[in-house]
Amino acid sequence: MDKGNDTKTAVSLMKMALALLDKAGEGTSAAACHLQAAIDAGSGAPKPLAQSEKVP
DSSP, rough: OHHHHHHHHHHOOOOOOOOHHHHHOOOOOOHHHHHHHHHHHHTOOOOOOOOOOOOO
């Protein structure tokens, strides 16, 4: 198995699911928010700063 390719496929499927939720008017639902967080994590996006952290 190609782990990198499998991760890309999973992120792609999550993006499709998010688009379907948006189309159904559920773009701000808990499921959509969790999907976006999973997409960010799976694609290597930087995590948001905590309230106690300062912008450099």
